[in-house]
Amino acid sequence: MRSLLIAAGLVTGAAAAQAQTPELTVYTYDSFVSDWGPGPQIESAFEEVCGCDLTFVAAGDGAALLSRIRLEGESTEADIVLGLDTNLTHAARETGLFAGHGLSPELDLPVAWEDPHFLPFDWGYFAFVHDADFDAPGSFTELAESDASILIQDPRSSTPGLGLVMWVKAAYGDEAQAIWDGLADNVVTVTPGWSEAYGLFLEGEADMVLSYTTSPAYHLIAEDDPTKAAAPFEEGHYMQVEVAGMLEGTEEPELARQFLEFMTGPAFQSVIPTTNWMYPAVTPPEGLPEGFETLITPDEALLFTPAEAAEIRDAALEEWRVGLSR
């Protein structure tokens, strides 16, 4: 009986403590919260300064994240959604669920950023990754003419897959169909997600895999393996900019805004390069980790605005489908 009373006392005590601590719920993609992603470090860093309880809720990848928010609508428990990219933000804004962030931090992005709803937390360039001793083609046209074999992801189920479709479209516009027709015989296969393609590449199934210019940094820094490289393409490289936004219906607007501010600060940004293996949106004061200086830096950064991306998406996807169905 006595221990029951004590237990009851503990429960009420905990409940009382909880009532005093504000809670912030952040929806994000699964690999962000995994034990090897940025999530755990960021959670403890933010909780140190906010006096709040930060909870990450994981939902598949970026597209699944948006689907979940759409399914939940106004009843969502999310205060923040973190992990959409610019191919998704147009549809996200159309839902009317997102609030303006009202922030204007200094960003280290190769492109100007003026989105009132979404703030970037990291970014990267798509690129074909290969073994350093492989003589990689230097453009899509060279690739199409070469015998080089590539592994790509399906744009319908994978964000990098869609990024590639956008890349070809941004670089070639009306000529994109011809590029896809030419690439058809280079494509070994199309995988459901990034993990499968990258895994197949490491097993030696193809010469190159669609990934990021930052991928070789993982092998170099985490595995001390300098044998992976990204191929610079003449046309420039399409960017993936990963963003977060706060919900209109949040009960903690101040806390949510505090999180978005924290997100572009050094405590958050310094975690990104070696957990998400992307470029931080704001370079932390200590600079990028050693090894990142070896990465290629494209001459030209390609990126559609969210509205453009939404407008051309279906036509670009159809070109991809037609080209690769031959």
Next chain:
Amino acid sequence: MLELEALSAGHGDFRLTADWTLAPGRIAAVLGPSGGGKSTLLDVVAGFLAPEAGRVLWQGRDLTPLAPGARPVAMLFQDNNLFPHLTAAENVALALTPKRRLTPEQRERVEAALDRVGLSGFGARRPAQLSGGQQGRVALARALLQRKPLLLLDEPFSALGPAQRGEMLDLVAELARAEGATVLMVTHAPEDARRVADAVVLVAEGRAAAPAPTEALFANPPPALRAYLG
């Protein structure tokens, strides 16, 4: 008294009719050619087959609406009379209760039943460890313990050799008479009928004839029996 009242039953195109009575305590052999309806007759009495017309009565009570387990009937089948995963004693005990645990009194009765069929000490064996004849005895012990006044035998000993079969039939007759049970036993063999049966029910061409005294019947066989005996 077992009473088949203007009975008609069957499946598909086949019909069996019967309209007769059998006095209690009698042993009747059900004899006739294959496909004549012997098993159908037993199925109707046991309750596995509902009659299309007529009734089955026991001591004046209509059995027709009763489920097989609720009828005053115990039955031995052609095969699968014992559950292979249960011991001989467990198989016999099912006559008393479906429960796994027995009272000391029930255990005694099971032992006694096994004893009566000559299987003392065999209770712990499983069917696979028993001979065909011994398996028949276990099934008989169970039927005995069910204490049902009507015992149906659908050729349960047909796989045994002639000597063993005779022995089993003698045992059935002995026990049935001691218990005062009424028996209907299907058989192919006229010598089985002569050995133990008081009466013979001749089943042929969809008709089960009224039981006729065995000796008289064999002394002066009707055409159907003559045709069967060849």
Next chain:
Amino acid sequence: MGMPALLSRLAGALVALAVLLPLAAVFWRAGGASALGPADWAAVRFSLTQASLSALLSVALAVPAARALARRQFPGRSLLVTLLGAPFILPVVVAVFGLLAVFGQNGIASRALVLLGFEPLSIYGLHGVVLAHVFFNLPLATRLILQGWLAIPAERFRLAATLGLPPGAVFRLLEVPMLLRAAPGALVVIFVICLSSFAVALTLGGGPRATTVELAIYQAFRFEFDLGRAALLSVVQLLLAAGAAALAARLALPPAMGAGLDRVTPRWDAARAALRAQDAAWLTLVAAFLLVPLAMIVARGVPGLFEMPAQVWRAAGYSLAVALGSTVLTVALALPLASRGGEVLAVSAIAVSPLVLGTGLFLILRPVASPGDVALPVTAAVNALMALPFALRVIRPELEAVRSDYGRLCLSLGLTGRWFWTRVALPRLRRPLGFAAGLTAALSAGDLGVIALFADPERATLPLQMYRLMGAYRMEAAAGAALLLLAMSLALFWAFDRGGRVART
């Protein structure tokens, strides 16, 4: 006699509602269905083609393998029968990596060909999809057909021997009739499971030509957020499966396991050296086809075992709990549903898209529970549903055999209702129940289920943790986790399957 009708109806209603309510929820949220386009119908056609080919080929190859197992006794036979179950219970990604290690551009088969001066193999395309599906389903087909072979009474082979019938005549007179009864059921479960193939078809399909219905559902759901179309495609998939299941159910019931898989009937017609060699060749081929990729998974995984972080072990614990929960639920559903109608229902149920099922469950459960909190129970329940047709395929013929062998005896002894189940049916069904429970536990341990929408970061299952390792570039540790998963699935399968076999006479 048997299950009270009420209980059977209840279980049937539960399974039907578990599929129909989520579907209805998605339609309701979508505000109706939207029309299918030509690309959707192309996906339906491709799904039908690959599923039919996969089912036909799996069963066709299983016939000689099952025949060899049925008529040959050799050391390691029982181990081989257990190991042959392994591909079926592997998570898709793991199996694909195992296959690629053999048949891929850089696989051992390709490397051998290149050494001999030939071109390397190309596994990508329709043939690759079918190859992978055969790899998954050949073992199940072999087990189901082996069951049929062993149910042919030994007396018939003795009779054939005394008549001096040649092997061809034995095949025609004894084996073909059995195959006509056993094959349709095997064909239909494999067809249905391949119908909703997603990751295999996509990874090995080689491009957008290999678009299955499930991928079209992904596109509708994630890309266009067209829930009405996603749900409608799911209904199309469900109807195709139900049609196939109903067709197969009209054909005869497959034979029961009878005396069990350990028995080998002496075969006088098969004593010739040529036939011995033929059986040996088939078994070697099938065993190599199934076991070499498994060996590659083991080889890939061993170095990673030492790099697996502690979280992987915790995830294994959650997966074990999910597997055991699914097993209890599947067995509880399989017993009342072991009927023709129950089997058609269960086979149709697995054709509903996991994505749509997950979405519907999410819509239904979210108002009453936090999705993360119910992640593990939902995963266990969905996995139980997915394993149900396989459990039924194994249990139902056995239950029918118990009914036909002992039904009248039970009736005459008054062993009905629960007494029939506890004293007769369950003890008689030990072996098939063990096999079915083993299949369910292993399938459930390896299945990702509908976890994406329900993911709980704190309680990730082993397959999810493996994906996370892959997503974080840690391919070697992921291979270690895959090996752990394989070992755990096989151990579960073995334990239940064995448990069903001991202490039975």
